[in-house]
Amino acid sequence: MTKEERIKQRHKAEKRFRFYGILSISVAVLFVFILVQNIFSKGSSAFYRTVIKTEVFFDKELLELGENPSIQELQSLDLFDLSVSSLLKIYPIDDPEKENELIQMFSPDYEFEIKKYLVKNPDLIGKSAIINLTASDDIDQLNKGNFPRDLPEDMRRVNNFQLEIFDTLVSSNKIDTIFNNYFFTNGDSRDPELAGIGGSLMGSFFTIVICLLLSFPIAILASIYLEEFAPKNKLTDLIEININNLAAVPSIVYGLLGLGILLGFMEFPRSTPLVAGITLSLMTLPRIIIPCRASLKAVPPSIREGALAVGASKFQTVFHHVVPLAMPGTLSGTIIGLAQALGETAPLILIGMVAFVVDVPTSPVDPSASLPVQVYLWSESAERGFVEKTSATIMMLLIFLIVMNFIAVYLRQKFERKWN
Amino acid sequence: MNFYILSLILLISFFLFFIGKIKAVSIVKKNTKLSALPNYYGYYIALWCALPALIIFCVWTLFEPLIVKTLVVKNLSSVDENALSLVFEQIISFTKGNFTGEVDETIKIGSVYYLKLIQLFESSKIVLVSSILIVCSVFAYNKISTKINARDQVEKILQGVLFLSSLIAILTTIGIILSLLFESIKFFSVINISDFLFGTGWSPQKAFVRDASTITPEELEKMAEAFGSVPLFAGTGFIALIAMIVAAPIGLFSGIFLAEYASSKTRKFTKPIIEILAGIPTVVYGFFAAITVGPFFREIGTNFGLDVSSESALAAGVIMGIMIIPYVSSLSDDVINAVPQSLREGSYAVGATKSETIKKVVIPAALPGIIGSLLLAVSRAIGETMIVVMAAGLAANLTINPLESTTTITTQIVMILIGDQEFNSPKTQSAFALGLTLFFATLILNYIALRVVKKYREKYD
Numbered sequence A: 001m002t003k004e005e006r007i008k009q010r011h012k013a014e015k016r017f018r019f020y021g022i023l024s025i026s027v028a029v030l031f032v033f034i035l036v037q038n039i040f041s042k043g044s045s046a047f048y049r050t051v052i053k054t055e056v057f058f059d060k061e062l063l064e065l066g067e068n069p070s071i072q073e074l075q076s077l078d079l080f081d082l083s084v085s086s087l088l089k090i091y092p093i094d095d096p097e098k099e100n101e102l103i104q105m106f107s108p109d110y111e112f113e114i115k116k117y118l119v120k121n122p123d124l125i126g127k128s129a130i131i132n133l134t135a136s137d138d139i140d141q142l143n144k145g146n147f148p149r150d151l152p153e154d155m156r157r158v159n160n161f162q163l164e165i166f167d168t169l170v171s172s173n174k175i176d177t178i179f180n181n182y183f184f185t186n187g188d189s190r191d192p193e194l195a196g197i198g199g200s201l202m203g204s205f206f207t208i209v210i211c212l213l214l215s216f217p218i219a220i221l222a223s224i225y226l227e228e229f230a231p232k233n234k235l236t237d238l239i240e241i242n243i244n245n246l247a248a249v250p251s252i253v254y255g256l257l258g259l260g261i262l263l264g265f266m267e268f269p270r271s272t273p274l275v276a277g278i279t280l281s282l283m284t285l286p287r288i289i290i291p292c293r294a295s296l297k298a299v300p301p302s303i304r305e306g307a308l309a310v311g312a313s314k315f316q317t318v319f320h321h322v323v324p325l326a327m328p329g330t331l332s333g334t335i336i337g338l339a340q341a342l343g344e345t346a347p348l349i350l351i352g353m354v355a356f357v358v359d360v361p362t363s364p365v366d367p368s369a370s371l372p373v374q375v376y377l378w379s380e381s382a383e384r385g386f387v388e389k390t391s392a393t394i395m396m397l398l399i400f401l402i403v404m405n406f407i408a409v410y411l412r413q414k415f416e417r418k419w420n
Numbered sequence B: 001m002n003f004y005i006l007s008l009i010l011l012i013s014f015f016l017f018f019i020g021k022i023k024a025v026s027i028v029k030k031n032t033k034l035s036a037l038p039n040y041y042g043y044y045i046a047l048w049c050a051l052p053a054l055i056i057f058c059v060w061t062l063f064e065p066l067i068v069k070t071l072v073v074k075n076l077s078s079v080d081e082n083a084l085s086l087v088f089e090q091i092i093s094f095t096k097g098n099f100t101g102e103v104d105e106t107i108k109i110g111s112v113y114y115l116k117l118i119q120l121f122e123s124s125k126i127v128l129v130s131s132i133l134i135v136c137s138v139f140a141y142n143k144i145s146t147k148i149n150a151r152d153q154v155e156k157i158l159q160g161v162l163f164l165s166s167l168i169a170i171l172t173t174i175g176i177i178l179s180l181l182f183e184s185i186k187f188f189s190v191i192n193i194s195d196f197l198f199g200t201g202w203s204p205q206k207a208f209v210r211d212a213s214t215i216t217p218e219e220l221e222k223m224a225e226a227f228g229s230v231p232l233f234a235g236t237g238f239i240a241l242i243a244m245i246v247a248a249p250i251g252l253f254s255g256i257f258l259a260e261y262a263s264s265k266t267r268k269f270t271k272p273i274i275e276i277l278a279g280i281p282t283v284v285y286g287f288f289a290a291i292t293v294g295p296f297f298r299e300i301g302t303n304f305g306l307d308v309s310s311e312s313a314l315a316a317g318v319i320m321g322i323m324i325i326p327y328v329s330s331l332s333d334d335v336i337n338a339v340p341q342s343l344r345e346g347s348y349a350v351g352a353t354k355s356e357t358i359k360k361v362v363i364p365a366a367l368p369g370i371i372g373s374l375l376l377a378v379s380r381a382i383g384e385t386m387i388v389v390m391a392a393g394l395a396a397n398l399t400i401n402p403l404e405s406t407t408t409i410t411t412q413i414v415m416i417l418i419g420d421q422e423f424n425s426p427k428t429q430s431a432f433a434l435g436l437t438l439f440f441a442t443l444i445l446n447y448i449a450l451r452v453v454k455k456y457r458e459k460y461d
Helices: A003-047 A071-075 A080-088 A096-103 A110-120 A137-143 A160-171 A198-229 A234-248 A251-265 A273-298 A301-309 A314-342 A346-350 A371-379 A384-415 B002-029 B038-075 B081-096 B105-143 B150-190 B193-198 B217-226 B230-261 B264-279 B282-303 B313-338 B341-349 B354-383 B386-391 B409-417 B426-460
Strands: A048-057 A128-134 A175-179
Touching: A003 A048, A003 A384, A003 B230, A003 B264, A003 B282, A003 B313, A003 B354, A048 A080, A048 A137, A071 A110, A080 A096, A080 A110, A096 A160, A110 A128, A137 A160, A137 A384, A160 A175, A198 A234, A198 A273, A198 A314, A198 A371, A198 B150, A234 A273, A234 B150, A234 B426, A251 A273, A251 A346, A251 B150, A251 B354, A251 B409, A251 B426, A273 A314, A273 A346, A273 B150, A301 A314, A314 A384, A314 B150, A346 A371, A346 B409, A371 A384, A371 B282, A371 B386, A384 B282, B002 B038, B002 B105, B038 B081, B038 B105, B038 B150, B081 B105, B150 B193, B150 B426, B230 B264, B230 B313, B230 B354, B230 B409, B264 B313, B282 B313, B282 B386, B313 B354, B313 B386, B341 B354, B354 B426, B386 B409, B409 B426
Parallel strands: none
Antiparallel strands: A048 A128, A048 A175
């Protein structure tokens, strides 16, 4: 091999090596985009729902109402017969056995939706109105184009008869898509078209608030002690080793801790944000302490010496001068720690937050789910509608995380003082 | 109730702050010099009153349910021993008004007694807390004088508070170890440790869900075969191996590229994107692996005539590998950056190309750090839960075929503990034994990794 050939080969190797680097970075970056694109394309359709415009006649005689009925009276009405007869009117059916198939095109909550509309507009009694009634999940998915229509009938969730009704409704403009407010206000449901993240949103909110209230003050106090006051001895070393180890313990172990001590020994209520918040705060504590200590350490000693020189005590030095200067770093570390806690699933499953909760929780001691657990729960369901709901929940979760991380970065860049 | 007591304590101490301050100011006005600012006397009296009251309040609230339960259960002499806790649950739900069974005489008597106890405890709690408030504040108020330096006293108390909050780290570790050990010891009193560590069959659903003390010897023998965790260790290691096969090259090359080749502009743009991978919740990866990647691999497999399980170890491993790329890349980026520039310059000076310098000089110098980062990534992979729960299999399967489904330690913990558990069955306790193994495995890995990294750092300082 001549000298030139060898140099050529070495340069080729150089280029190859560089290419490997570019390739691996592209793989990682590409994956981020594929993941986000995949989730967003699956989930975006969950933000609107299919409704069937149905004419409902509120017959005064049939409802047996007096003049100016009160809200309670309206609420206690039995509207079932009236609702069913209105639903059946949207398409002429001769065969009474097929009526059920038409009813099944609506979400099972139709009676409740009609009643809600009536309570809101009590002057409609004796008149008729066109109400947007939520379509069933199958019709919803059909309308969104997620069900192929050319399959044989026995492989489709929507049979030929329902397809025929659907097409007639579409051509007479009775099918519409509107913003899916249910997705944000409703709790969990067995019917995908009615299921929402309202409950898990509140659950996550309570959990994170409890986690913040517990972990933030304790983390700051602990890091102040370790950075500013702790004497160099065995106990301090032990605490430091513990903090570093705890930050690397798998999250599921904290779930076992919550289950064994909080639920098993102290008998806290199961499935509640209270227990979830305590468990997660134990988990985030070391993860917050580490950045807090780093930002305290970054405050130059001259600040402390200046304060001490004019007669401040150690405490005044730390609390009046060092801590305020370290605040941006501390806050951004806390927010990043909380963002991690917000996405945590495994420990919450162990402390029973996987229960099926229909009601939106109103306090931290109500049973509830949380956003990531909701993702897990829905991903186990077979219905096509839940895939879309799961992806949309992930979208919400990712948006929260992006916002939190953005705030953390902003705080650090805007307010952190650069020394030297 | 607790909320009112708490706010009462806080309100009174807030109020006492001003009383203390006023007294201090009035002393100063008499032209006598105090050794601290008046505010500190306010803090002094407020802390003196709030801390003891809060401590008593917390201890009381934590132990009240336990004491009430023991007392009520003791009073239920006529009830069979095994049904005691059930009857107690019924009593509680009866007093809350949401009991839906037949109400017999024991429940009625028990509830009356329970309510009486609760009332007694609540009122004695209020009396105790308020008397402590009064005694402490009077005591502290009388102590405010020229003789004491409130600043020193307050700072001493605060330093104690600081110390206590840093102790929480130790308490958490103790809590983890105790909660894992407590159940594991119960488990190992039924199942032999060697059966657990070296047995090759895992099927906890076969275990009888009932009290451990009533199991017959034949059943015990069968159960010993149901709790062999070798398939779980193998599955965990296998999936972690697949993950590392993906993450190690990609992460290392990314780290090298970012540290050595990338311009600061590219670095500023790509590094955060790669770190997004670490910030995405694992349940999202699990969903992606289960819904998209698993079926995708299965389809590719069918095209090649291979039978790929839709919950293959491959899908879970690959996605987990992608998740841990940033752990490898940013740590190795850091250690490569820490290699002194003079080493590189020496290598260039003798005519080496950039890649040769990296391969022959930089990487060997950074090797301990790189190994440390890989070990940390392995410990991540072992402890990772949601990806394997959603994308890997549930049944234990001793295999080295990546296209089949396997299960892991974390998956089994979740599967055993999801839903309602019976605390006394070996099945539930086995989850804690698995957790204990997992805890120690990750602890040892982290310890080795930190040791390796530390040793390296000493070399160039």
